[in-house]
Amino acid sequence: MADVENMAESIASSTKRRMAGVCFLLLTALLLNPVCSEASGTAAGTLIPNTASMQFAIDGLSKNVRSNTTESRVDEVLDVVVAAEQAEAVAIDSPMETAVVSFLATNTGNGVEGYRLFLDLNINEGGFDPSSGGLWLETNGVPGLQTGAGGDSVHVDGAVVNLIADQNITVHAAVVIPGALAAYAESLIRLRAVSATINAASGVNDPDAAEFPPPGSTFTAAGDGGTYAVVGSTHQAEQPVFFAFPGFRIDAPTVALDKVAVAVRAADGTDAVRPGSIVDYRMRVEVRDAGSLSGMRLKDLLPPELEYIAGSLAINGTVEDDDLEPLGTDVGGYDPHTATLDVGLGDVALADAAGTAVHVVTFSATIR
Amino acid sequence: MHRIRTTGTDSSMKMARTTIARLLWIGLFAAMPAAANVEMTTTVQKVILQEDAKGNSVRKLVSADQVVPGDTLHYVISFSNKGSSSVDSGSIVITNPLPPDTVYLEGTAAGSGTEVSYSVDSGGMFGRPEELTVLREGERVPAQAADYTTIRWAFKPALEAGKTGDVSFSVRLK
Numbered sequence: 001m002a003d004v005e006n007m008a009e010s011i012a013s014s015t016k017r018r019m020a021g022v023c024f025l026l027l028t029a030l031l032l033n034p035v036c037s038e039a040s041g042t043a044a045g046t047l048i049p050n051t052a053s054m055q056f057a058i059d060g061l062s063k064n065v066r067s068n069t070t071e072s073r074v075d076e077v078l079d080v081v082v083a084a085e086q087a088e089a090v091a092i093d094s095p096m097e098t099a100v101v102s103f104l105a106t107n108t109g110n111g112v113e114g115y116r117l118f119l120d121l122n123i124n125e126g127g128f129d130p131s132s133g134g135l136w137l138e139t140n141g142v143p144g145l146q147t148g149a150g151g152d153s154v155h156v157d158g159a160v161v162n163l164i165a166d167q168n169i170t171v172h173a174a175v176v177i178p179g180a181l182a183a184y185a186e187s188l189i190r191l192r193a194v195s196a197t198i199n200a201a202s203g204v205n206d207p208d209a210a211e212f213p214p215p216g217s218t219f220t221a222a223g224d225g226g227t228y229a230v231v232g233s234t235h236q237a238e239q240p241v242f243f244a245f246p247g248f249r250i251d252a253p254t255v256a257l258d259k260v261a262v263a264v265r266a267a268d269g270t271d272a273v274r275p276g277s278i279v280d281y282r283m284r285v286e287v288r289d290a291g292s293l294s295g296m297r298l299k300d301l302l303p304p305e306l307e308y309i310a311g312s313l314a315i316n317g318t319v320e321d322d323d324l325e326p327l328g329t330d331v332g333g334y335d336p337h338t339a340t341l342d343v344g345l346g347d348v349a350l351a352d353a354a355g356t357a358v359h360v361v362t363f364s365a366t367i368r
Numbered sequence: 369m370h371r372i373r374t375t376g377t378d379s380s381m382k383m384a385r386t387t388i389a390r391l392l393w394i395g396l397f398a399a400m401p402a403a404a405n406v407e408m409t410t411t412v413q414k415v416i417l418q419e420d421a422k423g424n425s426v427r428k429l430v431s432a433d434q435v436v437p438g439d440t441l442h443y444v445i446s447f448s449n450k451g452s453s454s455v456d457s458g459s460i461v462i463t464n465p466l467p468p469d470t471v472y473l474e475g476t477a478a479g480s481g482t483e484v485s486y487s488v489d490s491g492g493m494f495g496r497p498e499e500l501t502v503l504r505e506g507e508r509v510p511a512q513a514a515d516y517t518t519i520r521w522a523f524k525p526a527l528e529a530g531k532t533g534d535v536s537f538s539v540r541l542k
Contacts, residue, residue: 041437042469042542050467052410052445057459067408072432228434
C-alpha cells in the first residue's frame with residue numbers, strides 16, 4: 001500500500017505555511033462584521049436637555065418647582081470601518097487582465113462626513129504587487145463590478161465620498177495581475193478610507209502614520225452644525241479592523257497518486273494470488289490543477305505479506321538500484337529495515353493532457 | 369464649565385420680574401403665609417476615566433460641553449429651601465424624566481435621605497427595580513435599567529428653612 005497519508009501530510013503542511021496569510025485575511029474579515037452592524041449613536045448636533053421637577057408641601061399646601069434645563073450638545077465622531085466582502089483570498093490566473101475584490105466602507109460616526117478613498121497596491125512584504133488597479137463605486141445596483149455604459153462609477157483615487165451616519169458604500173478594486181507568478185503567490189491590497197475633516201485639519205491621509213491625530217483629538221467647529229469634530233477610535237492605526245486585506249493567490253496544486261497491481265504471476269503461469277506469486281505494481285503521480293511542486297518524495301511501506309524483489313524498482317521506465325544513497329542519478333531505493341520504497345521525484349511540473357510530467361514508479365514483490 | 373441655560377427668560381427680564389415680585393411681596397407680606405421659596409438647579413458633567421500616577425483608573429468629572437455617543441453623563445439636582453418656612457417632611461418628591469437619547473446606568477441614582485423609584489412608562493407608575501416589568505416580544509419580563517424612562521426620589525426628612533439637599537444619577541449617551 002502506498003503511503004498516501006505521509007505524502008498528503010507533507011503537502012498539507014507546506015500548504016498550511018503558504019496559507020497562513022490567507023487565514024489572517026479570513027480572521028480579519030470575521031472580526032469586522034460586528035463592528036459594521038453597530039449603530040453609530042446619537043446624531044451630531046443633537047441637544048441633550050435635562051430638567052427635573054419637584055413637588056413639595058408647606059403646611060400641607062402642595063407646590064411645584066422646576067429646575068433649569070441643562071443642555072449638552074453632541075459632537076461629531078469621525079469614524080469609518082472598511083471591510084472586505086470576500087472572506088477568503090480570491091483565486092486568480094497569471095497573468096489576468098481584471099481581478100476584482102470588493103470592500104464595504106461604512107461611516108460608523110454620527111454625522112455626515114466625506115471620506116477619501118485610496119487603493120493601496122504596494123503593501124506587500126514578500127508577496128507580489130498587482131501591475132496596476134483602480135477603484136469603482138457600486139452605483140448601478142447590480143452586485144459585482146460592471147464597467148461601461150450603465151455600469152458602476154470610476155472612483156478617482158483619493159476623491160471624497162460623502163456618507164451619512166451608518167451609511168455604507170460598496171467599493172470594487174479592479175487590478176491587473178502580472179504574468180509568470182509562482183504557485184501560492186499572494187498579494188494584499190487595501191482600501192484606505194480617511195475622514196476628509198481629519199485630512200484637511202492634519203494633512204495626514206494614512207491612519208497608520210505616526211502623525212495621524214489620535215482618537216479623541218478634536219477640531220473646533222469642524223463637525224456637523226458647528227460642533228466639534230472628534231477623531232473616533234476606529235481610526236486608530238493599530239486596529240486591524242480599519243483595513244481589510246483581501247488578496248490574490250494562484251490556485252493551489254493538488255497531487256494525484258494512483259497505485260495498481262498490474263499483474264500477478266504464479267509459478268504455474270496463472271494469475272492466482274497465493275504465496276510465492278509475484279505481483280507487479282505501478283504507481284502514477286502527477287500534479288494537477290495549477291502550479292508545480294518542488295521536492296516531492298514518494299514513500300511506499302510494504303505490508304508484511306509482501307517481500308520486495310531486489311532490483312525491481314524502475315522510475316519512469318529506468319531501472320533504479322535499491323541503494324538509497326543519493327548518488328548520481330540514483331534518486332530512489334528500498335530500505336529493507338523499514339520495508340519502505342523511497343523515491344525522490346524532485347520538482348514536479350503541472351501535468352498536461354499529453355501526459356507530460358506524469359511520473360511512473362514500478363516494482364515487484366513476492367507474496368509470502 | 370457645564371452648559372446651563374435658564375429656559376424662557378433672559379437676565380434683564382428676570383431682574384425686572386424680581387423687582388416687581390419684591391414690590392408685591394412688600395405690599396402683600398402681611399396678608400400672605402410664609403414664603404414658599406424652594407429652588408432647584410440641575411447641572412451636568414461628563415464622567416471620564418483617567419490613569420493616576422500609580423496607573424489606577426480614576427473616575428473624573430469634567431465639562432459636558434463636548435459629548436459624543438458612548439459618553440457617561442452625571443446629573444446632579446440640588447434643591448434649597450430659600451424661604452422662611454420648613455418644607456413638610458415626607459412631602460418632597462423629585463422627578464426627572466431621563467434625557468432623550470440616553471440610557472440610565474443601573475444603580476447610579478442616589479440621594480441622601482431619599483427612596484428611589486423608577487418608571488418604565490414615562491412616569492405613569494413608579495416602583496423599585498424588582499417590581500418593574502416590560503413587555504418584550506409579547507412576554508412580560510423583568511425591566512432592565514435600559515427600560516427606565518423616569519427616576520423619582522422621595523425625600524423623607526423635612527427641609528427646614530435655609531437647608532439644601534441633592535440627588536444624582538448617571539446615563540450613557542446613545
